[in-house]
Amino acid sequence: MPDEGPALRMEDVVAGYYSNDLVLDGVSIDAKPERVTAVLGPNGSGKSTALRILAGFLRPRSGRVLLRDRDITETPAHRRLSLGLGFLPQGRSAFPSLTVEENLLVGAWHVRSDRRRVRALLDAAFDRYQTLWPLRGRRAGTLSGGQQRLLEIARLLVTEPQVLLIDEPSAGLSPALADVAYGEIERLRSEGRTILLVDQNVRAAIDLADDVYVLAYGRNESSGPREEYADLDRLVREWLRAR
Amino acid sequence: MTIDSTLQALANGTVLGLLYTAVALGLSLTLGVLGVVNMAHSALLIASSLLTWQFVNVAGVHPLLALLVIVPVFFVVGALIEHVLLRPVRRQPESTGLLLLFGLLIMVESLALAVFTTDPRTLRLGEFGQPVTLGPVTVTLNRLSAAALGAIGTVALYLFLQRTMVGRATRAMADSRDAAAVMGIDTGRLSTLVFGIGVALAALAGVALAMSFTFSPQEHVRWLAWAFLIVVIGGLGSVPATLVAGLLVGIVESFAGFLLPFQYIHLVIYAILAIALVARGGGLMAAASRRL
Numbered sequence: 001m002p003d004e005g006p007a008l009r010m011e012d013v014v015a016g017y018y019s020n021d022l023v024l025d026g027v028s029i030d031a032k033p034e035r036v037t038a039v040l041g042p043n044g045s046g047k048s049t050a051l052r053i054l055a056g057f058l059r060p061r062s063g064r065v066l067l068r069d070r071d072i073t074e075t076p077a078h079r080r081l082s083l084g085l086g087f088l089p090q091g092r093s094a095f096p097s098l099t100v101e102e103n104l105l106v107g108a109w110h111v112r113s114d115r116r117r118v119r120a121l122l123d124a125a126f127d128r129y130q131t132l133w134p135l136r137g138r139r140a141g142t143l144s145g146g147q148q149r150l151l152e153i154a155r156l157l158v159t160e161p162q163v164l165l166i167d168e169p170s171a172g173l174s175p176a177l178a179d180v181a182y183g184e185i186e187r188l189r190s191e192g193r194t195i196l197l198v199d200q201n202v203r204a205a206i207d208l209a210d211d212v213y214v215l216a217y218g219r220n221e222s223s224g225p226r227e228e229y230a231d232l233d234r235l236v237r238e239w240l241r242a243r
Numbered sequence: 244m245t246i247d248s249t250l251q252a253l254a255n256g257t258v259l260g261l262l263y264t265a266v267a268l269g270l271s272l273t274l275g276v277l278g279v280v281n282m283a284h285s286a287l288l289i290a291s292s293l294l295t296w297q298f299v300n301v302a303g304v305h306p307l308l309a310l311l312v313i314v315p316v317f318f319v320v321g322a323l324i325e326h327v328l329l330r331p332v333r334r335q336p337e338s339t340g341l342l343l344l345f346g347l348l349i350m351v352e353s354l355a356l357a358v359f360t361t362d363p364r365t366l367r368l369g370e371f372g373q374p375v376t377l378g379p380v381t382v383t384l385n386r387l388s389a390a391a392l393g394a395i396g397t398v399a400l401y402l403f404l405q406r407t408m409v410g411r412a413t414r415a416m417a418d419s420r421d422a423a424a425v426m427g428i429d430t431g432r433l434s435t436l437v438f439g440i441g442v443a444l445a446a447l448a449g450v451a452l453a454m455s456f457t458f459s460p461q462e463h464v465r466w467l468a469w470a471f472l473i474v475v476i477g478g479l480g481s482v483p484a485t486l487v488a489g490l491l492v493g494i495v496e497s498f499a500g501f502l503l504p505f506q507y508i509h510l511v512i513y514a515i516l517a518i519a520l521v522a523r524g525g526g527l528m529a530a531a532s533r534r535l
Contacts, residue, residue: 055425056424057421057424076424076429077421077424077425078424078425078426078427078428078429078430079427081425081426081427082427086425087425089421089422089425093419093421093422093425094422095414095415095418095419095422095423096418097414097417097418098411098414098415098418102411102414102415103415105408105411106411106412106415106423106426106428107426109408109412109426109427109428110427112408155426159426159427
C-alpha cells in the first residue's frame with residue numbers, strides 16, 4: 001500500500017462515562033485507507049468505548065478524532081454519516097417494527113429528497129443481497145439473527161459510507177453465519193472502503209485485518225501489521241499478564 | 244332496545260369513540276415514540292377548548308376556522324416545550340421530565356383558571372348545532388364535525404407514520420434512538436417535531452371537545468384519565484389500536500347509557516380496562532413496547 005495518512009484517526013483520547021471513571025486513557029488509533037484495522041483486547045479494555053467515541057456517541061474529555069484530517073471531535077453522531085463515516089453497532093440494530101424495505105429506506109435518509117437516488121440505492125442493496133428481496137415486506141423483528149445482520153450490513157451500505165466502524169460483527173451468530181459476516185467485510189475492503197473493526201473473535205479479526213491495535217486497561221498496549229500477531233497464544237498470554 | 248335505538252346508540256358511540264381517539268392520539272404518540280408521559284396533555288387540550296370558546300363566542304369565528312389557527316399555534320407550543328423543557332433533561336431519569344410536565348400542567352391550569360375562571364363553557368353554535376338525520380339516526384352537525392376531526396387526525400397521523408420518510412424515521416427512532424442517529428437522523432430535531440405533533444393533536448381534540456361538550460379549565464384531569472384509559476386498552480403508539488380502543492370505549496359507553504343507570508357506565512368502562520390489563524399483562528410498561 002502507498003504510505004498515505006490515516007482515513008480516520010483517534011488522537012490521545014481520554015474518555016469515560018461518568019465523572020469519576022476513566023475508560024480510555026490517552027488512546028490513539030489510526031485506520032489507514034482501504035485497509036481493515038482491528039482493535040482487540042480483553043473485556044473492559046475500552047474497545048467498544050473507542051468505537052462509540054469515533055461514531056460520535058461519546059465526547060472525549062481530551063484528545064481529537066480526525067476524519068481525513070478534518071477534526072470531527074465535536075461533530076454529533078448523525079452528522080458523521082454525511083462526512084462518509086458509517087457505524088455498524090454491536091448486537092441487533094435493525095429496526096424491528098419496520099419492514100426490511102423500510103429499514104433500507106431509513107438507510108437512505110441522507111438522500112431522502114431525491115426519490116430516484118433512494119430507489120437506485122435500494123435496488124443496488126436488493127441486487128447485492130438477493131436473499132433480502134423475498135423478505136422485503138417482513139418486519140425486521142421477525143427475521144433470524146443472520147438475516148437481521150445481513151439487513152444491517154445492507155442498510156449500512158445504503159448510507160454510502162467510505163469509512164466503516166464495525167463492532168462485534170459476529171456477536172450472536174452461528175459460526176456459519178459469522179463466516180458470511182466476515183466474508184462481507186472482506187468484500188467491503190476489496191471495494192476500497194476503510195474499515196475499523198472491534199471484535200472479541202480474535203482469530204477471525206486477525207485473519208481479516210491488515211493492521212492490529214491491542215488495548216488493555218484503556219491504554220494502547222501494542223500495535224502493528226497483522227503478521228506481528230500471528231502467534232495467537234502469545235497474544236492471549238500477554239493479555240493474561242496484563243490482568 | 245329497538246333496531247332504531249340500537250342504530251342510534253351505535254352512531255352516538257362511533258361519534259364519541261372518534262372524539263376519544265382524538266383525545267388519546269397525541270398522548271399515545273409522545274409516549275410511544277419518545278417515552279415521555281405528557282402529563283400536561285389534557286391541560287393543553289382544555290386550553291385549546293378554551294381558546295376555541297374565545298374565538299367562537301367572543302370573536303364570532305366559526306370553530307372550524309378557529310381550528311386552522313389553534314392547531315398550528317399549539318404545534319409550535321409543543322415544539323417549544325420539547326426544545327426548552329424536555330431536551331435539557333433527556334439524559335436525566337424519566338421522573339425529571341414527568342415532574343417538569345406536571346409543573347407545566349399546574350401552570351396551564353392556573354393560567355386557564357385566572358383567565359377563564361371555573362365557569363363551565365359551551366360554544367355558541369347557532370346553525371352549526373342543527374341535527375342531521377340519516378334514516379333512523381340523528382346526530383348534530385357539531386358532533387358529526389367533531390367526529391370527522393377525530394377521523395381526519397387519526398388517518399393523517401397513520402399516513403404520516405406509514406407513508407412518509409419522516410414518519411418512517413419516527414418509527415425507527417421509536418425502535419432505537421442510537422440506531423436512528425447512525426442512519427444520519429437528527430433525533431433531537433425529530434423529537435421536537437414529534438412532541439409538536441403530539442400537542443397539535445391535543446389541540447385538535449380540544450377543538451373537537453369544545454364542539455361537543457360543556458367544559459371548564461379544571462376538567463382536564465377527567466380527560467387525562469380517559470386518554471390513559473384508551474392508550475392502555477389499545478396500545479401505545481399504535482394508531483389503529485388507539486382507534487379501535489377509542490371506538491370500543493365510545494360504543495360501550497353509548498350502549499351502557501341506553502341500557503344501564505348512569506352511575507354504572509364508568510364501572511363498565513373500567514371493567515374493560517381491567518380485562519385489557521389482565522389479558523395483556525404488564526400495564527403501561529408492556530404497552531410502551533408495542534409497535535407503532
